[in-house]
Amino acid sequence: MATPREIKSRIQSIANTQKITRTMELVSTAKAKKAVDRVHASQGFAKKIRQLVQSLVDIEANFPLLRQVTKPARAAVLVLTANRGLCGGFNANVLRLAISHMQELQQQGVEVEIHLIGKKGVSYFNYRHLPYASKDTSMDDKPTYALASRYADSFMERFSRREIDEVGIIYTHYLSAAHQKPIYLRVLPIMEEVGEKKDTNRIYEPSREKILEELLPKAIRVTFFQAMLESVAGEHIARRIAMKNATDAAQEMIRTMTLAYNRARQAKITQEIAEIVGGAAAIEE
Amino acid sequence: MAEKSLYVELISPENRLYDGEAAWVKLPGIEGSFAVLVGHAPLLSLLGPGEVTIKTHQEEKRFVIEGGFVEVSQDRLTILVEGAFLPQDIDKDKVQQELRSLYESVVSGENALQAREKKAAILRAQLRSASFLVG
Numbered sequence: 001m002a003t004p005r006e007i008k009s010r011i012q013s014i015a016n017t018q019k020i021t022r023t024m025e026l027v028s029t030a031k032a033k034k035a036v037d038r039v040h041a042s043q044g045f046a047k048k049i050r051q052l053v054q055s056l057v058d059i060e061a062n063f064p065l066l067r068q069v070t071k072p073a074r075a076a077v078l079v080l081t082a083n084r085g086l087c088g089g090f091n092a093n094v095l096r097l098a099i100s101h102m103q104e105l106q107q108q109g110v111e112v113e114i115h116l117i118g119k120k121g122v123s124y125f126n127y128r129h130l131p132y133a134s135k136d137t138s139m140d141d142k143p144t145y146a147l148a149s150r151y152a153d154s155f156m157e158r159f160s161r162r163e164i165d166e167v168g169i170i171y172t173h174y175l176s177a178a179h180q181k182p183i184y185l186r187v188l189p190i191m192e193e194v195g196e197k198k199d200t201n202r203i204y205e206p207s208r209e210k211i212l213e214e215l216l217p218k219a220i221r222v223t224f225f226q227a228m229l230e231s232v233a234g235e236h237i238a239r240r241i242a243m244k245n246a247t248d249a250a251q252e253m254i255r256t257m258t259l260a261y262n263r264a265r266q267a268k269i270t271q272e273i274a275e276i277v278g279g280a281a282a283i284e285e
Numbered sequence: 286m287a288e289k290s291l292y293v294e295l296i297s298p299e300n301r302l303y304d305g306e307a308a309w310v311k312l313p314g315i316e317g318s319f320a321v322l323v324g325h326a327p328l329l330s331l332l333g334p335g336e337v338t339i340k341t342h343q344e345e346k347r348f349v350i351e352g353g354f355v356e357v358s359q360d361r362l363t364i365l366v367e368g369a370f371l372p373q374d375i376d377k378d379k380v381q382q383e384l385r386s387l388y389e390s391v392v393s394g395e396n397a398l399q400a401r402e403k404k405a406a407i408l409r410a411q412l413r414s415a416s417f418l419v420g
Binding site: 038041042044045046048049052145148201202203204205206210211214215218221222225 | 294296297299301314315316326327328330331354356363365367368
């Protein structure tokens with residue numbers, strides 16, 4: 001059995017770890033809140049632009065971006081993971097979906113190219129010796145619209161040139177503060193259903209075609225931007241939960257070990273008394 | 286009797302720049318500047334680089350934009366932009382410098398020229414707003 005001193009030092013070590021996890025929990029709580037605010041802030045723009053696109057897609061226009069594909073030959077998939085770990089199953093869940101989706105496409109005879117954002121995704125692909133087309137680890141807590149645009153623009157251009165036939169994002173979708181899950185979102189080809197037209201006599205300046213042509217790239221960009229924002233929000237929420245569990249587990253460990261410590265101390269005292277009493281009895285005789 | 290007013294939203298992907306009532310709004314339409322007052326017909330227009338002026342009953346708010354969209358529907362204006370500055374945030378010297386170096390750069394090809402022209406128009410619009418503010 002461990003000596004009281006050993007148990008005590010172990011308790012101390014767990015208490016130190018708990019201090020760290022609790023701090024991380026608090027930091028993540030604050031960051032998660034900011035990230036969620038950012039998700040909400042971008043929703044107004046995204047919703048409106050989607051609504052406008054839906055009111056216009058019925059026109060018979062021959063834009064490269066509206067190309068419909070029946071049998072894709074090559075697909076580009078952007079996988080969003082975090083730069084850091086200690087966030088429960090956040091990265092693992094995204095990567096699992098990425099792998100299964102990739103295999104599914106490959107079985108259909110589609111060539112897949114993977115683009116990675118986040119260090120965790122990169123190290124996973126390296127570890128499994130899987131090929132990827134590009135990587136970016138610059139996205140931190142604050143993804144910028146400029147970064148999203150860069151990805152969106154390069155994919156759109158290659159889609160227009162028919163180098164790729166499908167573009168999708170695998171990321172952690174933010175449904176609510178309590179519910180996020182990894183999903184595959186197909187961005188191109190565009191599958192916008194025709195929405196209701198509320199103003200039939202609306203004036204278009206300069207023309208419906210021209211407006212749609214300008215709207216589409218922006219709608220795609222904002223889709224990428226939102227995926228990034230949602231992924232960051234999901235990361236911080238996942239980390240907060242993971243760190244809360246760690247803090248609680250540490251608390252429970254400290255409790256049981258304090259019991260063990262007290263028991264060991266008590267046992268030692270009892271033994272010492274027994275020894276003294278035994279010794280005194282021996283002298284008296 | 287309360288005056289009728291427009292409800293204006295100016296939003297970018299990153300934040301909401303303006304949200305509230307206005308008497309009228311002046312917009313840099315792609316084919317020329319125009320203003321929207323109460324009772325305007327439904328409209329969907331492209332915006333070019335320039336300045337959005339939102340006149341509320343008390344004050345005038347100005348934003349410099351690179352382009353965007355405006356939807357007018359039943360006295361509600363939704364202005365979508367990819368980014369906007371306040372005129373006072375523009376560094377005139379820096380913009381002038383950028384404009385100069387833009388024209389000193391050598392470009393070839395129809396697309397590159399068009400892109401350069403577009404960029405120059407944005408810079409000129411910024412310069413105009415900044416100058417107006419000082420002058």
